[in-house]
Amino acid sequence: xxxxxxxxxxxxxxxxxxxxxxxxxxxxxxxxxxxxxxxxxxxxxxxxxxxxxxxxxxxxxxxxxxxxxxxxxxxxxxxxxxxxxxxxxxxxxxxxxxxxxxxxxxxxxxxxxxxxxxxxxxxxxxxxxxxxxxxxxxxxxxxxxxxxxxxxxxxxxxxxxxxxxxxxxxxxxxxxxxxxxxxxxxxxxxxxxxxxxxxxxxxxxxxxxxxxxxxxxxxxxxxxxxxxxxxxxxxxxxxxxxxxxxxxxxxxxxxxxxxxxxxxxxxxxxxxxxxxxxxxxxxxxxxxxxxxxxxxxxxxxxxxxxxxxxxxxxxxxxxxxxxxxxxxxxxxxxxxxxxxxxxxxxxxxxxxxxxxxxxxxxxxxxxxxxxxxxxxxxxxxxxxxxxxxxxxxxxxxxxxxxxxxxxxxxxxxxxxxxxxxxxxxxxx
Ligand code: EPU
Numbered sequence: 001x002x003x004x005x006x007x008x009x010x011x012x013x014x015x016x017x018x019x020x021x022x023x024x025x026x027x028x029x030x031x032x033x034x035x036x037x038x039x040x041x042x043x044x045x046x047x048x049x050x051x052x053x054x055x056x057x058x059x060x061x062x063x064x065x066x067x068x069x070x071x072x073x074x075x076x077x078x079x080x081x082x083x084x085x086x087x088x089x090x091x092x093x094x095x096x097x098x099x100x101x102x103x104x105x106x107x108x109x110x111x112x113x114x115x116x117x118x119x120x121x122x123x124x125x126x127x128x129x130x131x132x133x134x135x136x137x138x139x140x141x142x143x144x145x146x147x148x149x150x151x152x153x154x155x156x157x158x159x160x161x162x163x164x165x166x167x168x169x170x171x172x173x174x175x176x177x178x179x180x181x182x183x184x185x186x187x188x189x190x191x192x193x194x195x196x197x198x199x200x201x202x203x204x205x206x207x208x209x210x211x212x213x214x215x216x217x218x219x220x221x222x223x224x225x226x227x228x229x230x231x232x233x234x235x236x237x238x239x240x241x242x243x244x245x246x247x248x249x250x251x252x253x254x255x256x257x258x259x260x261x262x263x264x265x266x267x268x269x270x271x272x273x274x275x276x277x278x279x280x281x282x283x284x285x286x287x288x289x290x291x292x293x294x295x296x297x298x299x300x301x302x303x304x305x306x307x308x309x310x311x312x313x314x315x316x317x318x319x320x321x322x323x324x325x326x327x328x329x330x331x332x333x334x335x336x337x338x339x340x341x342x343x344x345x346x347x348x349x350x351x352x353x354x355x356x357x358x359x360x361x362x363x364x365x366x367x368x369x370x371x372x373x374x375x376x377x378x379x380x381x382x383x384x385x386x387x388x389x390x391x392x393x394x395x396x397x398x399x400x401x402x403x404x405x406x407x408x409x410x411x412x413x414x415x416x417x418x419x420x421x422x423x424x425x426x427x428x
Contacts, residue, residue, distance in 0.1 A: 012396040012410055014387030015419035016369055020254035022416045024245060026261045027053040027407040028077060029238040031312075032198040034101045035175040036205050036235060037061045040070065040081040041108035042183040043209060045230030049079040052235055053407040056400065060099040064091060068105070086112070093119035093150060099404075100172075103131055106154070107176035110138060111183025111224075115155045120147060125340060125376045133166050133173040137190070138180065140164050159184045165191040169218075169305045174199050181222040182211035190220045196306040197265045201236045208233060237286075239265040240312045241406060244381050246270075247316045248413060249290040250278040251323060251389050256416055257289045268309040275299055276320055298326035298363060303333050315341045315382035322350040323389060324363035331358045341379035344372040348386050348394070369394040374401040384409065388418055 028051030038061065040047045052058055052074065062072045062079075069086040072079065089109045096102040096119035109116035121131065135145055135152070140163070143156040162181060166173060174194040179202070181188045193199070195218060203213050203220075208231040212223040242261040249256030250273060263270075263285050270280050270288070276299055279291040299321055303311040311334040321328035322345055332338045339359055342352050348370045351362040369392035374380035380402040387394030396402075399422075402409060410420045 010399055010422050010424055012384060012387070012399050012402075013421045013423055014369070014384065014394045014396070016367075016387055016390035016392060016394060018252065018388070018417050018419055020249050020252045020256050020388070020413070020416035020418060023257035023259055024412045024415055025259045026237045026242045026245070027051075028235040029053070029198055029201070030055055030057055030405045031171070031196075031240075032201040032235045033058055034061055035104050035172070035179070035198070035202045036233060037065065037079065037081065038104040038108055039179055039202060039205050039209070040065070040083045041068065041086055041105060041112060042179060043228045043230050044084045046080065046082045046084075047230045048232045049081070050234040051077055051237070052079045053077065053238065055407055056404040057099050057101065060095060060102070064095050064102055064105065067092070067095065068109075089113045089115045090117040091119060096121050100129065103134065104172055104176055104179070106134060106138070106152070107178070107180030108183060110143060110154055110156060111180050114157065117151050117153045120150050120152055125337070129335070131173070133168060133170050134176045137162060137164050137173070137177040141180070141184065159186065161186040162188040162190070164189075166193060169194050171196050171199060175202050178202060178206060178213065178220065178222065182206040182209065182213070182224045183226070183228060184224045185226055186224065188222045188224070190222070192218050193220050194305060197236055197239060197262070205231055205233050236265070237261045239269070240310065240378075242266060243269040243310075243313045244316050244385070244406070244409075245412065246273055246278075246280075246288070246290045247320055248385055248388055249416070250276070250292050251296065251320050251385060253292045254416070255289070255291045257283070257287060259287050261286055261288065263288060267307055269313055272299055272301060272309060272317060276324065296320055296324040296363070298324040298328040300329050302331040305334070311335060311338060312378050314338060315378040316385055318342070318352070318359065318361060319345065319382045319385040321361040322352070322364060322367060322386065324361070326363055328361040328363070329358055330361060333357065340375040341382045344375070344379070344383055345386055347372060348390055350386075366391050368392060371395045371397065374398040377401050377405040381406065381409070384413070384420075387420075388413070
């Protein structure tokens, strides 16, 4: 899968007011696919990964793997990666700039080559997002790390077993550390790790590759190996896509069945949907039905690490709160700048005041269609949801953000009856 990726600058046109009905299948998880794709760098044997969503971010991951010397094949959600030819240990700025999760090559490359040179990701629209915790684990293992010309340059000769307690709970930090330590001989201990389902899916893969990993509470004991094997794995469903579609069904006054998800991963999201007044029936372990009652009740939400309420669902629930009967309080505890959708929702008539990390959302009678801009992935999703319930037409611009993490969202919404079209950007 060679070639460069150009961002689409398509727009979405949405005519609000349709109740969503019907059933739709949830795609594979973006945030589980990315670390699993990069885990292939730990072996020289071929790997097969099922249920990989077709997204800008997964395309970028394939592009990076190819750049490093792997050969990749992707069709209809099935990925094959042959990492035997990997000989490059540098991740260029041009790729890391487009996708922060590219830093996940650090751990595998350092384990495989004793060297990794990766562009420093820098800030991004949702916050500063340091990678100090990733680097501290590598440092504890004996890596020398320098920052030159915007690149983190790491090398390691003798690898020491690591005992490290994360100072903050970090998803990709935990993943990078787990991949690195799985690819090194010795027994290491990580405390205060992230327990997101995406992290656990990676753990399953690392075990299939031959690493021994035991997890109890937030502690992982890892016994790695220099000789990891290839694997076959099916990625877990995307709980954030599932949550987004569930909110869509609920706020449009609809009745939707979501298939192919894992109910066990959806606890806090389903709880808040029910608090808001949704009727959520668990049909079986992989299917839910979401219906609306007559009104939306205000919510109190505070984002937290799993199993708490996910920051990746905060923006979508804010859209729901815009139409609630009363005042909702939404506190963002994970990222310091993840309220950029507020200004756009206000342009659609929302009544939102932000004080520090908390947004106070007073429900309004209706939202009005407008031209709005996506600022990041989940913010874009919240605007699409707002468009579905707004009076009149909404035009969502810069939807390459949406395409990074949702697999043909507009097609799924259309299947449920939404009036939504993708159109090429009209140049003014
Ligand atoms: N942090 C540090 N130091 C570090 C690492 C993180 O201070 O070394 C801080 C961050 O600045 C942030 C907090 O810790 O305030 C949590 O960040 P975390 O590292 O957990 O986030 P991430 O690993 O960069 C992943 C997801 C995000 C998701 C967060 C939180 C991937 C590829 N990305 O990011 O997904 O929001 O965990 O759950 O898994 C998205 O899909 O839209 C998205 C942004």
